[in-house]
Ligand SMILES: Cc1cc2nc3c(=O)[nH]c(=O)nc-3n(C[C@H](O)[C@H](O)[C@H](O)COP(=O)(O)OP(=O)(O)OC[C@H]3O[C@@H](n4cnc5c(N)ncnc54)[C@H](O)[C@@H]3O)c2cc1C
């Protein structure tokens with residue numbers, strides 16, 4: 001009764017706020033679910049699809065989410081009904097891609113060889129309904145044997161059912177079904193998340209990849225967000241390469257990640273998101289003007305500065321899979337800047353360790369001025385234990401809205417030092433007349449799906465670079481990590497929003513000068529105990545050193561380690577308390593969950609091997 005009342009109320013709100021001529025692909029009214037869609041299910045099952053807030057007492061008090069071995073796992077007819085109401089878009093027990101490598105009906109050695117060859121490319125994973133680019137977080141239960149021998153192929157941390165959603169109502173029905181049955185719900189876009197937050201054993205997954213529409217809005221005005229200018233309304237499945245191209249064709253650019261296949265309108269934008277344009281315009285989340293969202297109650301709403309303002313605040317930085325499932329995002333559009341970029345590298349091979357490190361040390365002096373000038377740099381420090389050689393890769397130095405001369409002038413102080421040290425390198429500084437071409441030429445596709453590594457991160461604030469002593473201390477700590485065989489990836493950027501928007505973005509981003517990542521690796525054949533020990537020692541060792549020299553700073557929630565201690569403070573800083581309060585209010589029954597998401601402390605995945613991955617039941621912590 002209560003949900004019926006709510007729905008009537010909601011329906012009238014949505015009717016009255018609907019614009020005169022909604023596009024054909026526009027909002028599905030709440031009543032469409034109740035009047036035309038749900039009646040397609042057998043009458044004894046319609047309650048599984050009804051919107052509303054409270055699941056049954058049984059679900060509210062059960063220790064774990066509902067699993068196939070439980071008596072109240074939905075019947076086959078319930079899953080069939082879900083398939084029917086979602087226009088036959090339910091995928092049942094989708095096989096892991098590497099099934100083609102193992103005995104069984106899908107065995108196909110040729111396809112297995114193909115998959116093995118392309119395993120490290122993101123292109124062979126985002127197209128799949130379940131695959132995530134962190135197999136370590138999946139539980140490594142079905143891998144191409146020549147990449148990693150999983151001895152067998154089981155679904156492990158992959159979901160049992162996937163809705164291949166293309167319309168908001170598919171998402172509403174999935175959310176309602178999960179909430180009303182107690183089945184675990186996950187959301188997958190591309191699967192890029194470093195922590196594997198798009199997976200969950202035996203879950204129902206909503207796959208948002210096919211929300212691909214992009215609409216150009218010439219003039220969008222929102223006074224309280226201080227924005228009056230062009231915008232794009234983008235489906236949440238849109239990836240970096242798609243929005244950049246579309247924006248370029250309209251003479252614009254948008255803030256998005258460097259990685260070409262990242263789902264910039266999904267986990268990226270809700271999690272904050274850093275970009276080659278971040279030193280100019282802030283984080284991804286700072287660009288959002290409006291979200292279309294399905295809430296935990298199954299409502300389809302618009303969250304913006306005047307409507308559902310608390311969801312709007314929380315979803316700009318609070319992280320994916322926490323407050324709702326977005327179906328579209330409206331973001332600011334910027335001019336398509338001319339851009340100057342440079343890629344180069346040098347190694348310790350001929351010059352020796354001390355000279356090599358002096359070269360790295362001299363670069364640290366440029367971090368504040370370069371970030372303040374609006375530039376971005378992405379560089380790596382790669383150790384090689386076999387040869388004892390270190391490599392520095394600038395990949396790239398990226399200067400949007402800068403001429404060749406301006407860029408050379410910025411790099412000159414450091415290049416002079418490198419010259420004085422006798423370090424030779426070929427900087428190939430190139431000017432492009434637009435962002436899109438500069439981006440395409442400067443960022444090679446990265447390797448994904450590593451089997452024996454995890455990355456952890458730290459946002460080193462301005463305070464770490466303000467004095468020579470502080471710069472020396474920071475440099476010593478980076479060097480120590482290289483000497484401890486950590487692969488390091490660094491971004492010299494600032495992430496200040498010039499419009500100073502109030503949102504849930506990690507307060508540590510606002511102080512950032514160096515966003516730093518280091519990875520721990522372990523023997524591929526290590527036992528679970530060994531791996532866990534190595535990963536824990538990494539957190540208490542090399543990562544703790546980085547935390548110790550940056551007290552109160554944070555880490556980036558989408559490029560982090562599941563073992564990050566005190567993750568609420570690390571991922572959201574002083575925003576965390578408010579986010580937890582909003583989570584309790586907006587999703588009191590934890591319909592949405594992802595490991596290390598806001599409020600996720602109340603739940604734990606009991607993985608079969610005890611490692612931090614998705615291969616196990618999700619249960620309440622207080623039920624232990
Ligand atoms: C090669 C590579 C390059 C990268 N480059 C960058 C970069 O330049 N800048 C940067 O900031 N990050 C970068 N990242 C990290 C990236 O931002 C995160 O992996 C991010 O989580 C990707 O979002 P996604 O939606 O594509 O991925 P997914 O893994 O599919 O989703 C991530 C999280 O968001 C949730 N989610 C996704 N869509 C929605 C939705 N519509 N509504 C609600 N929840 C949703 C998922 O449930 C999951 O919890 C990179 C990662 C990789 C692997």
Ligand SMILES: *[C@@H]1O[C@H](CO)[C@@H](O)[C@H](O)[C@H]1NC(C)=O
Nearest residue numbers: 011029030031032034035036
């Ligand atoms: C939906 O059904 C209700 C009651 O059955 C009716 O009052 C309402 O007009 C219907 N709405 C639409 C959009 O069909």
Ligand SMILES: *[C@@H]1O[C@H](CO)[C@@H](O)[C@H](O)[C@H]1NC(C)=O
Nearest residue numbers: 042043044045074075077078
């Ligand atoms: C619903 O009804 C169908 C027959 O129409 C029956 O097969 C099914 O078992 C019923 N389901 C439940 C959950 O009662």
Ligand SMILES: *[C@@H]1O[C@H](CO)[C@@H](O)[C@H](O)[C@H]1NC(C)=O
Nearest residue numbers: 102150151152153154155156
């Ligand atoms: C492989 O997985 C199947 C299905 O879970 C299981 O029955 C079998 O015991 C497993 N085999 C090995 C060798 O682990």
Ligand SMILES: *[C@@H]1O[C@H](CO)[C@@H](O)[C@H](O)[C@H]1NC(C)=O
Nearest residue numbers: 089091128129164165166210
């Ligand atoms: C998912 O839906 C899209 C769009 O309808 C379709 O092209 C694609 O083949 C579907 N994928 C799967 C695995 O069913």
Ligand SMILES: *[C@@H]1O[C@H](CO)[C@@H](O)[C@H](O)[C@H]1NC(C)=O
Nearest residue numbers: 017221222302304305306307
């Ligand atoms: C927010 O969305 C609502 C509902 O679509 C709309 O009526 C309102 O104008 C929007 N607010 C702004 C500032 O655009």
Ligand SMILES: *[C@@H]1O[C@H](CO)[C@@H](O)[C@H](O)[C@H]1NC(C)=O
Nearest residue numbers: 348352353385387388389483
């Ligand atoms: C440089 O340092 C590495 C690691 O600390 C070491 O293995 C290597 O031998 C050193 N190289 C030289 C030339 O001293």
Ligand SMILES: *[C@@H]1O[C@H](CO)[C@@H](O)[C@H](O)[C@H]1NC(C)=O
Nearest residue numbers: 280281334337374400401402
């Ligand atoms: C881009 O450069 C022009 C010319 O120097 C300057 O006026 C403008 O403010 C710059 N834009 C940004 C966003 O910094």
Ligand SMILES: *[C@@H]1O[C@H](CO)[C@@H](O)[C@H](O)[C@H]1NC(C)=O
Nearest residue numbers: 341343427428429430441442
């Ligand atoms: C310099 O970089 C540009 C753009 O990436 C590339 O096209 C060109 O071939 C490079 N030149 C040299 C000499 O490497």
Ligand SMILES: *[C@@H]1O[C@H](CO)[C@@H](O)[C@H](O)[C@H]1NC(C)=O
Nearest residue numbers: 147451452521522523524525
């Ligand atoms: C990690 O695995 C790769 C192969 O996938 C291997 O080359 C590398 O040596 C492994 N690292 C360690 C530390 O075992």
Ligand SMILES: *[C@@H]1O[C@H](CO)[C@@H](O)[C@H](O)[C@H]1NC(C)=O
Nearest residue numbers: 522523524525526527528530
């Ligand atoms: C892993 O492989 C190495 C080298 O082949 C071997 O020395 C080691 O004993 C193996 N470890 C385990 C746990 O099998």
